[in-house]
Amino acid sequence: MVRAGLTAERLTRAGADLADEVGFDRVTASELARRFDVKVASLYSHVKNSHELKTRIALFALEELADRVSAAVAGRAGKDALAAFADAYRDYAREHPGRYAAAQFSLDPETAAASAGVRHARMTRAILRGYDLTEPDQTHAVRLLGSVFHGYVSLEAGGGFSHTAVDPQESWAWIVDSLDTLLRTWSTR
Template sequence: MVRVGLTPQRLARAGAELADEVGFDQVTVSALARRFGVKVASLYSHVRSSHDLKTRIALFALEELADRVADAVAGRAGKDALAAFAAAYRDYAREHPGRYDAARFRLDPETAAAGAGVRHSQMTRAILRAYDIGEPDQTHAVRMLGGVFHGFISLERAGGFAHTPVDTQESWAWMVDSLDVLLRNRTTHPPSDEAPPAPGRPATSG
C-alpha cells in the first residue's frame, strides 16, 4: 500500500492534464484514479464529488490563464497590450484545449468570485487604461472584450469557421485592429493630435 501523495491541488493539476488529453467532459473521478494507480474511493478523501473535482480544475485553469495573460501584457500598453492580451487567451486555448474548456465550466457565483475571475477583469481594465475610458463605458468595454475573445475562440474551436477559406488568424488580427479603433473612439478625453472620435459615434452612452 504505497502512498501516492494525493492532494486536492495535485488532483486538480493532473485533472487539467487529463482534460487536455481526452477532453474536459471525459474527466471523471474514475479516470483520474486510474491515472494515479489508486482506487476510486481514495480520491473522495480529497474531493467531495465529481463536480467538486471539475470546479477545482476550472479554478486551476483560470489561475494559470491569468498568470499567462499577466505575463503577456507586462510592460505593454495601448494596442500592443490589447494584442498581447488577446494572443495570450488564444494561445492558451490552442495549447491547452481541455483546460480552456475547464476555465469555462459554470461555477456558482461565490466560487467564481473567490477565484481568479477578478484578476481577469482587473487585467482587462488595465488594458483599457491607455484608452482613457470612463465609467460606465469602461465596464461595458470590459464585458465586450471578455465576450469577444471568448466567443471567437469558442466558435473557432467548435469548427464554426471551418467552412470558409479565410484564414482564422487574419480574422483575429482584423478583430483586434477593429477593437483598437473602437476603443480609441470611445475615449472620454480624446487627445488632439491623433484618433479623434469617429463621426458616427452614437450619443447613447457616457
C-alpha cells in the same frame, strides 16, 4: 488504500491534463481514479466529489491563464497590450482546450470572488485605462472584449473557420485592429 503521493493538488493537475486530452465535460472521478490505478473512494480522501474536482480544475486553469496573460501584457499599453492580451487567451485555448473550457465553469459567488477570475477582470480594466473609458462604458467594453475573444476562440476550436481559404490568423489580426479602433473612438460614437 490511498496510493502514496496522492494529493488534492496532484489530482487537480492530473484532472487538468485529462481535460486537455478528453474534454473538460468528460472529466470524472472514475476516469481520474483509473489514471492513478486506485479506487474512486481513494480520491474522495482528497476531494469531496466530482463537483469539487471540477471546481479545483477551474480554479487551477483561471490561475494559470491569469499568470500567462499578466506576463504577456506586462509593460505594454494601448493596442500593444490589447493584442498581447488577446493572443495570450487564444494561445492558451489552443494549447489547453480542456483547461480553457474549465476556466468557463460556473463557480459559486464566494469561490468566484476569491478566484483568479478577479485578476482577469482587473487586467481587462487595466488595458482599457489606456483607452480612457469611464463607467458604464468600461463595463460594456469588458463584456465586448470577453465576448469577442471567447466567441472567436470557441468557433475556431469547433472548426468553424475551416470552410474558407482565409487564414484565421488574418481574421484575428483584423478583429484586434478593429477593436483597437473602436476603443480609441468610443467616446465619439
